[in-house]
Amino acid sequence: MNDLIRFFLFKRRLKRSMEQTHQLPDPWSAGFQRDLLHRIVDSTIADVDSILEIGSGDGVVSEKLLEKCQRLTCVELSTRAIKKAKQNLGAEAERIQFISKDIYDVSLRPYSAVVLSFMLEYLGMNQFSKRFVWLMLDICRHTNQIVIIQPIHQEIDMKRIETVAVILYKNGFELLTSQIEKESTPHLYVGSFAKSNKNLQK
Numbered sequence: 001m002n003d004l005i006r007f008f009l010f011k012r013r014l015k016r017s018m019e020q021t022h023q024l025p026d027p028w029s030a031g032f033q034r035d036l037l038h039r040i041v042d043s044t045i046a047d048v049d050s051i052l053e054i055g056s057g058d059g060v061v062s063e064k065l066l067e068k069c070q071r072l073t074c075v076e077l078s079t080r081a082i083k084k085a086k087q088n089l090g091a092e093a094e095r096i097q098f099i100s101k102d103i104y105d106v107s108l109r110p111y112s113a114v115v116l117s118f119m120l121e122y123l124g125m126n127q128f129s130k131r132f133v134w135l136m137l138d139i140c141r142h143t144n145q146i147v148i149i150q151p152i153h154q155e156i157d158m159k160r161i162e163t164v165a166v167i168l169y170k171n172g173f174e175l176l177t178s179q180i181e182k183e184s185t186p187h188l189y190v191g192s193f194a195k196s197n198k199n200l201q202k
């Protein structure tokens with residue numbers, strides 16, 4: 001089976017599995033960690049024009065991101081998740097542009113910041129490293145800041161974070177802040193990367 005077919009099947013399986021998972025009320029306990037996630041957003045993102053959130057789930061992080069920008073775009077694979085996010089956010093949800101798609105199928109536009117929260121394990125970065133690198137390169141081209149929030153369940157999660165950091169360094173980003181939040185179980189890695197001045201997108 002060639003890579004393209006394997007990737008297509010992977011995406012289809014993931015979509016099915018995410019729709020099923022989103023039948024649960026708070027599948028990743030993000031609601032339970034809401035205050036912590038909001039503090040993380042506060043400490044990593046200044047007031048900016050536009051933010052892209054990839055994989056916005058139930059909208060727990062989106063709720064805080066809305067305070068930080070004029071335009072929030074959320075790309076989310078699961079239609080059920082978007083419905084839940086709209087319910088959770090009420091009237092505020094009208095300020096969000098939801099794109100109900102796989103991020104791999106979206107043509108990106110420029111954003112002041114891009115946020116990936118609890119996302120790395122879903123992007124197939126180990127099985128489809130070439131495609132994951134292309135996605136990250138595309139993100140790098142379209143933003144000046146990237147924030148990664150990643151639970152550290154096991155060693156592979158640190159490897160994923162290191163891989164992302166290397167891609168970002170090689171593409172003109174530098175680490176602004178990096179911390180491990182020990183308040184949550186599992187601990188959360190929080191990294192904020194910004195394009196160095198000479199690489200800033202105009």
Ligand SMILES: C[S@@+](CC[C@H](N)C(=O)[O-])C[C@H]1O[C@@H](n2cnc3c(N)ncnc32)[C@H](O)[C@@H]1O
Nearest residue numbers: 018030055056057076077078102103117118122
């Ligand atoms: C673990 S949840 C994280 C939700 C949210 N970012 C948070 O921190 O609460 C991962 C979310 O990403 C979505 N997702 C997974 N792969 C995706 C993809 N390729 N494109 C868009 N969304 C995706 C899933 O449907 C799910 O809602």
